[in-house]
Amino acid sequence: MVDTSTSDAEKIRTSAAWVSVIVSLLVFLFKVGAYRITGSTAVLSDALESIVNVIASAVALFVIRFAAIPADHNHPYGHGKAESFSSAFEGGLIFFAAIMIIGESAKALFYQEPPRQLETGLWIVGAAALVNLFLGLYLKRVGKSHKSEALKASGAHVMSDVLTTVGVMVGLVLVLVTGKTWIDPLIAILVGAHLAYSGYKISRESLGVLMDEQDENVLEDLATSIRKNRKPGVIEIHNLRIIRSGRFHHVDAHLVVPEYWDVAEVHSFTHNYESEVVRDYEFDGELAFHLDPCKKSYCQICDMPNCPIRQLPFQELRLPTVKSLTGGPRPTNQGPYDKPDSSQKN
Template identity: 70%
Template sequence: MQNAVSSSDKIRNRAAWVSAIASVLIFAMKVFAYRLTGSTAVLSDALESIVNVIAAIVALFVIRFASQPADENHPYGHGKAEYFSSAFEGGMIFFAAIMIIGEAVKALIYHEPTQQLETGLLIVGGAALVNLALGLYLKRVGRTHQSDALKASGAHVLSDVLTTVGVMVGLGLVLLTGIQWLDPVIAVLVGLQLAYAGFKIVRGSLGGLMDQQDPASLEQLAEAMEKNRVPGVINIHHLRVIRSGRFHHVDAHMVVPEYWDVSQVHAMTGDFEAAVVKDYEFDGELVFHLDPCKKSYCDSCQVPQCPIRLQPFRQKPDFSVKSLTDDPAPTNQGTHDRSGSSQTN
């Protein structure tokens, strides 16, 4: 498992390098197009690319830092650094949007003319194709190797492609109609779209920093627990997840047969934890607080030949996100013991 994680870290670092180099190339192409055309819309596209360059360089260092293993001062690893990277990128996008709108307003007031729009369209179109390939690559690596920084960069780069397409449409309209004020108007629209994109990225990053529950990962966790459920796992509830990049710490209460001894419970929970983590997309650990059944779960307990059963087994309720994260329907009065945990690296 260690080799697999190291390989994953190398892939994320390589993707960050590709992003940094490609962002510099795309920025240079757009600056050249602006110098040729004098278009405010092209300038707005180039300003966004400055954000791409800065964000790619920041992500390069953050991803290397986030890949460091857990240590004494960071027991859950360094993965939360990726949320800072994506939040920084979102803030930079919002700042670029303000700059773009300001330049567009100046162009509307002073009526700055455009020139050589055909050549500019070709250069900007080439930059859009490179950006499209980069954005799809970053999104794929970010999803496959659980990197929030790369996923945020990929989403930003793909939004940059849409921005460039909008700029190209605007330049095409200026060419067809000769109406020069369309150019800064397109730039204003680009700025507004970027401001919204930056807000969404910042909001998602703050959710990760504040351990906001992620519905998709919770759903996958519920499926893994249901798949690996054994008769001794009577109920799981009050589940919480702390996300630290690709490493997730899962804390929950597990109801077990009250007459089982410590060794039997420890062996069962250890096997269950290892099986769930193996089927879960992220690296992580599960830690359970153990609740004795107190004969409250007889009709949903599958333990065979139970010596204390008060009611016959009727139906085993499936694990779902709601059932795992809510408090249980029966009220258990027992004390909570803490089991060992299963961890992957």
């Protein structure tokens, strides 16, 4: 049976990607027109970044559709990591464009005709910046609410483009006021440096996802759901790991349960608990628990009522933290865990 909510989310992500392609192309044409009118190196640098926007948004559209393909025999964890690849690719394009901009602008410091009709150019790039502002806010909102790495990366890039355009406009105003034409290529060099840093950040974050680097915010959200749904029988969880594949996360961990439970009872209990945790988790996903028997070493932190093998009285409930979840097993004779911050929701 098709999950209607998932299908609707896919349509929203795809629509947002189409909007990004069309608007990015229009903004690029605006900026090319502004460059032809003004001959400004700074405006040219802004237009070059918009070329990257157009290419990256087209790639994101393809990747979002590809990432929506369900898991299959060759891709058991699905195709979601393609979104992170798209983000890394976009970051690389931005960095490459930045190097080109810096090189061309450095030459323009010595060999460039003075810019012209700057007032007209200001109006055009100002309109482009306003359109990009709305596009960037829209992409970031959809990317965050529908868990799309590609859309979030595109939104971040478009917002960076807005800042770039504002910097270009400031440069054009300074040229108008002072008459010093060397300000124009200097602003373009600064734009290139800003883009290089932006491209590095996007690529670094995307490569982290591709290599399953731990994300503290994601881990804390999962820990919150685990604490919220914790019940007697969930004695301890440790060795937790997350594989992120777009908006779908595969989580595996060790779960300590009462050793006197039979297989059928443990299976039913863990299945229900996994479903409850995923329900309250920020992302779509699945949990796979490796079951460990308590071996009577967790008595003081186990609140299981009427336990037939209890050797020590229950003393304290240790709610899981990110540190305890991702660490190794810690029965009572190995010292206490860090307690969750009282400001965190349980």
